Amino acid sequence: MxxxxxxxxxxxxxxxxxxxxxxxxxxxxxxxxxxxxxxxxxxxxxxxxxxxxxxxxxxxxxxxxxxxxxxxxxxxxxxxxxxxxxxxxxxxxxxxxxxxxxxxVNAAALAEYRAAETAGCRSLAYLTIGTGIGAGLVLNGVPVHGVAHPEMGHIYPRRHPLDRDFAGVCPHHGDCLEGLASGPAIMARWGVSLSQLPQDHPGHAIIADYIAQACHVLFAAVAVERIVIGGGVAKTAELMECIMARTAELGAGYLPGTARHRIHGPQCGxxxxxxxxxxxxxxxx
The missing domain is CATH 3.30.420.40 (ATPase, nucleotide binding domain)
Structure with missing residues (x-):
């Protein structure tokens, strides 16, 4: 057992x-x-x-x-x-x-890879957006490690033009991805969760942009076939569609794997x- x-x-x-x-x-x-x-x-x-x-x-x-x-x-x-x-x-x-x-997050990535493998997927990143932000990367069934595990939440994205003044909440890096787009970052800016903001609030576009930048980095730097986005923030209505659209804009049709790059919600829930x-x-x- x-x-x-x-x-x-x-x-x-x-x-x-x-x-x-x-x-x-x-x-x-x-x-x-x-x-x-x-x-x-x-x-x-x-x-x-x-x-x-x-x-x-x-x-x-x-x-x-x-x-x-x-x-x-x-x-x-x-x-x-x-x-x-x-x-x-x-x-x-x-x-x-x-x-x-x-x-x-690597454990979750393994489960999602196993679910996607039946469709022929051989490379997958699992990106979780919640209290923190992390990513797990699985290539040909094996989690990727270097000298440590990937820390996707601590890359520095470009600042959104409507989000110049927010300092970020990461205690180590301030305005890294986690400091700008995690659940606590959203609460620190606007006092409510992303799902509680009105649909026309600019916060939706701001957060979608930051997460889309992370997706673009994964597609460009690692050329994964599939990105699975999970976590509490990702459950916000219509956020996934905004992320997909913004990621496509950032890629500008240039990446050689564009036709096979896909963004999904979790299959394993x-x-x-x-x-x-x-x-x-x-x-x-």
């Missing part, structure tokens, strides 16, 4: 089962301090029976270098109490199992993260 954890900043989703297609038990707990949260997760997982491996898709930043003695750690996260947390090591020791480990974590269990070490 495999186990999976989608470790998020507000909740941990837990699951067990024989495969990503068959999850026989599932449970959700709130994310509190590490000692309380990890112990509660381990207790529930142990109660499900004998587990052979566990996959963890975690909020980050995380250490993914397999040669590092800090592999499996949540590193310099701004979430209070969670910096330098050895989350993979905790479950390896507590449950005595092999561990597959990656970012939560809310199950992308936990399904991808179950896939990580299959590759545990």
């Amino acid at each position: 495999l186990a999976a954890i989608e470790a998020g900043g507000t909740k941990f989703v837990l699951a067990t089962g024989p495969s990503p297609d068959t999850m026989t038990a599932r449970h959700t707990i709130p994310t509190r301090d590490p000692a309380t949260t990890l112990a509660e997760a381990a207790q529930w997982l142990a109660a499900q029976g004998t587990i052979t491996a566990i996959g963890i898709g975690s909020f980050g930043p995380v250490e993914l270098d397999p040669g590092s003695d800090r592999w499996g750690f949540i590193t310099n996260t701004p979430k209070p109490g969670w910096a330098d947390c050895d989350i993979a090591g905790y479950f390896r020791t507590r449950l005595g199992v092999l561990v597959g480990f990656d970012t939560d 809310e199950d992308a993260g936990i399904s991808g974590a179950m896939m990580l269990a299959q590759t545990a070490r």
Whole structure:
């Protein structure tokens, strides 16, 4: 039996089962301090029976270098109490199992790639727009890592002409993509979520422009066939259509893969993260 954890900043989703297609038990707990949260997760997982491996898709930043003695750690996260947390090591020791480990967005990207693979897709990026902004990249079934995991949320987009004065909310970079287009950035500017703004409010065009710039970077720099956009902000009515139209404008018909570049909503819905974590269990070490 495999186990999976989608470790998020507000909740941990837990699951067990024989495969990503068959999850026989599932449970959700709130994310509190590490000692309380990890112990509660381990207790529930142990109660499900004998587990052979566990996959963890975690909020980050995380250490993914397999040669590092800090592999499996949540590193310099701004979430209070969670910096330098050895989350993979905790479950390896507590449950005595092999561990597959990656970012939560890479886990979601794996699940979405698996769903898209049946249509012949061989390259996919998963872009999540919510409390933070992150991207996972999967090429030929393998998540892309360099010396660390991609941090798409911290690129610097061009400022929209109607958005020159907003300083941005990222504590590290100010007006990076996350600082300008995440849920907290939207709330800081306008006091409500994007979906609560009137349809004729310029905020819709501003946010669509920033996300479209990220899509253009992915298409231009990596030439992925498909970008899947998820997260709470992405659920705003008509935002996806605005992003697609603006991305096409930015590409100007130049990119050699233009005819095959596509932007989609999630096929796996809310199950992308936990399904991808179950896939990580299959590759545990």
